[in-house]
Amino acid sequence: MLTSSARIGCRNAAAPAALHSRSAQTFKAFYATIRSLRNTYEPPEPDDVEPSEKDFILSLLRANPSLRDTKSYLASFGPRPKPPQPPAPNPAESPLLADQDVDAQTETKPPDIKPATSTVVASILNPVYRRTALVKLQAPFTDRQLESIARGMIYLEKLGLVSVIVVENDQLAKGEGGERAALTEEAMRVVNALENQGARARPVLGAVVRLGPRPGDEDSSEPRDYVLPEAHTKPSDLIHIRSALRAGEIPVLPPFALDSFCRSVRVDANDVIAALVRGMGEAAALDHTQGHGDESPTTSHDEIDLTPLRLMIITREGGVPSYARQGLPHLLINLTSEYSYIRETFDPRWKPAHPTALNNLELARTCLAFMPPTSSAVMVSHRSPSSLIGNLITNRPAVSSSLPHALLQGNRKLTPHTPTLLRRGLPIRVVRRVDEIDKPKMKALLEQSFRRTLCEDAFWERMQRDLDFVIIAGDYAGAAIVTREQCPAGTPPAVAPITYLDKFAVLPSHQGDGTVDFLWVALHDETYGLGLPFSANPNGGKQGAGEGRDLVWRSRADNPVNKWYFERSTGHVRQGDWVLFWCDAEVRLKTEEGRRANAGLSYLEEWERGRLASWNDVVMKIPSSWKPKT
Template sequence: MLMHSYPASCRQLVRSAINTQRSQTFKAFYATIQSLRKAPQVETDDVPPDNDFILSILRANASSRDAKPYFASFSPRPRPSPTPVLPQSDESISNEVRAEPSPLTEQPKVSPLIASIIDPVIRRTALVKIQGPFSQVQLDSISRGMVYLEKLGLVSVIVVENDDIQRGEQDSRSVIVEDTMRLVSCLEKHGARARPVLGAVVRLGPRPGDPEMEQDFIIPEAHTFPSDLVPIRSALQSGEIPVIPPFALDSFCRSVRIDANDVIGALARGMVEAGSQNSSFPVAALADASIDASGEVDLTPLRLMIINREGGVPSYARNGFPHLLINLDSESKHIRETFHESWRHTHKTALSNLALAKTCLSHMPPTSSAVMVSHRSQSSLIGNLITNRPAVSSSLPHALLQGNRKLTPHTPTLIRRGLPIRVVRTVDDIDRSKMNALLEQSFKRSLEEVDFYDRLKRTLDFVIIAGDYAGAAIVTNEPSADLSQPISYLDKFAVLPNHQGDGTVDFLWVALHDESYGLGHPFSANPNGGKEGQGEGRDLVWRSRANNPVNKWYFERSSGHVRMGDWVLFWCDAERRLKQEQNRRGRAGLSYIEDWEEGRLASWSDVVQKIPSSWKK
């Protein structure tokens, strides 16, 4: 009965996960044959209960829209219909040399039905940094998280690090190898198959032949070639999780310990290149069921996961609690500049891990993301995998975030490559062709271009633009006879369909907050090309059709709303003024209509209802 109270997408994920879990017996059989070793006998009491895994999926609370990226990446693709082969005539056969197939080279064919049971999901990879040292209990928690992710189709390529053992220390190499073997044992104890890859898979120094040019990310002091990835590919094909110590081959072919960030940075580039070289694999694999049974995995990393003892990147806007979502393109420099000195002792590796995320995401696909998480929040990795969004939306009202019980020192930080954010204040600075394309694709209607821009020339306050018109927020000043100043009106809020779900919506709304109703607060001083927190916040007003499916999202971010027939009027109160009123009244709170609120709803409704439509009929 419990599952019926969750969305259909969650129930579908649970069924898919259960089917995947049942398939582990078949996968283990193939893995045992290939690795020539006997699977360890695991006592029933040592296996984590299925309920724990299922509840972790249900706690993700993924809507159908949230889960679409997961199903797009991991669901089996439709098989192409086989090309019919016409039988040859007896005459043509008699003219050919008849050769019996060699028993050593002949590959057994597996029926599509059996192949779908063995491998019910498309398996993808994640680069994982286990940044210890960890106790046995902590390793158990981390290992369960890795096992859960594997059941959902995400196979980890793990690099082990030990912050307490510096390079060059006596026995540092043996300690790292011991940590690697401990993690392998722990993974196998929890039902996974793991393989220690103790030989170096990267080479020290920059890749030969790379041009010398400045990059906006840190270039790893290591590189890898496709032949170096053979041990990783072999482990993945055998259904095993590769666990790698941070070793590299130097110019004398010696295996030396290097920084784990350099190993992961080199692997990110190398695995993406190897994955792109095999980009034709899914089509070929689907045409031949025997390839499905071989356990082939797409090497292109879908996620970067950094599991440590510190948690995410602390935020100046959240009193040291972690950032929820980071736009690397526009925020990384500002985060470094606002990083408190005390955090360099409590979160010693936060900035270096942020730099690692920027390095890896610069090579990984645009839809990829990185997550920094404490070992205490391993279950949150499932929610991140399914939804690819932060545990708590960064665009929620600041007061709601401050009082949110989900926001703790161990809340994960989700990191996206992101887009540059800029603010323009004149119509002449708008690229009309790109803006038209954005609005029409987002709203699926034809713009009345002449009237729309003529109105903006009279009323425009500012436009926030994300990237190359991947998203935009247009705010106007609407005159009101009843109010002392114009109404700050959100005329358009649009994001291209192919950027919905990649963080652009939240990035854009946070910039809108900082430029309008959030002005005057220190946490609004983000570098978005606008006022950077300087000035006085204003109430922001907008309208939406009553049947707009986005209204649920607006309800969560607005201070209030009023229904106006076929429309809903939303508004966000200026946060600094609300804070001042709260301080003035003490603990009594804002429980009645203040003087400055008198008549504003009627004035807003009157003005907003008279704003003409921007669309062709």
């Protein structure tokens, strides 16, 4: 998904003609991307059209998992290490076998010839360890829509993720006569749709959760940033769900709960799901506690790990509308730092098309608080069963949120039905003084991320002199360090000083959990995206107020991260063992676009002259922060 501008490279930055030519190509390509914003989106398919993802293997290939994604999937669903087996007795030394003909035991026997198969493919298609997902089906759906959803549930089951489905009906008002029968009928429609697609499903029509907060919650003074569920469940209440899962069946529940008089009443499906997420996690922890040694009940063939690994909210409306994309869905949400801001910027005009978006956002925040840190939630339209496979295998959004904004706007994959991926995430903050940095933690982060030893004295002396700001994720799980590099006298004002990305680091334990994208989006909002309305970073810093500046950085030519940089930069120049990257200030580009009446640029602009030569002259002289390798 590289733009033409991101592929630009120059062999020699000192050659003015080459630089001018390449720079002109850069901006011509960029404006071509900007002009694509005028293209209209292709209309979505009607609800009753057969979805194109008919083949399970094709859906796997479309997920396009990376090596890290595959390893993460196998860690959750692949075979567990087996305990060492005692060595087999030597027949010649065993008294019980001494009188037997050893040669007869080893008589020639044709060897078993097994076809060579990919370990990764075999593990994905034959998961050993089964996990659970909580699924909210926000009905009503047509029969064809349920057929598409059921196909997605079956795909997930083949990959080892078994769904526990709670069915809601938005069009059925609470308190109406016959609502219980209508919800039961809706659950049976889902069961029939699953069985018609070849799955085994079981309706669980009795209440499995209890109305009201869990005993002890009201007395707890523990600080929390989520809303406690209005219902709860005990491990003994999950017997019907356990029974269905052991039998290889998908449990389907209507939103019923037991009140204080032990009557089964209709409640909000969000309360049922939140109670199940919490209760199933606690039941799974109890299972492991009661296990014997290394063998826990969840490792046997008829058991399944009850800890919810995913929360899936399947609706007709899709993901959460984004202020940064004129109402198209958010791609990736850091609930810890973005939840309040998303609610504040929710346009009332989106309400008719997305009536439950904010309630589902709150549901995701509550549920993820009780799920493992690696878990995620996805809000998806009924049109995209294959996107559930992509989310399961990669645990990434359909389109990266850290890609250039213009590229996202022109991306045909970004439609009103693009899923929204939600992670618990980490707090993001911006600091501007060295004395606000925890130096030991920052040192540990940099050294673990780069696997090098930091020259501490020289590094902190340089930061004291040149630091612009640092973006910190969580408790130093990741950081982006930006400096302001001074240029020689006579450098054009549009170039000096240089906004330089000195370090971009994420702990290995947080690579793949969204921290990289969260950091880069915050970096965009504080540098080259500053000044645009969608760059009002809710994580501190300048809050979108100010003038954007070009962001420049360098990377070793053999750095495997360069592919990621190519996709996010405006352009790059190769300099021997290094690659110089940059992102152009987006406000300036939009201003120039308007001045040119959307015609784009076909020649070198005055403010561009000398940029690459100045960047190369300054950036390539920045000393290394690392001690020499021994």
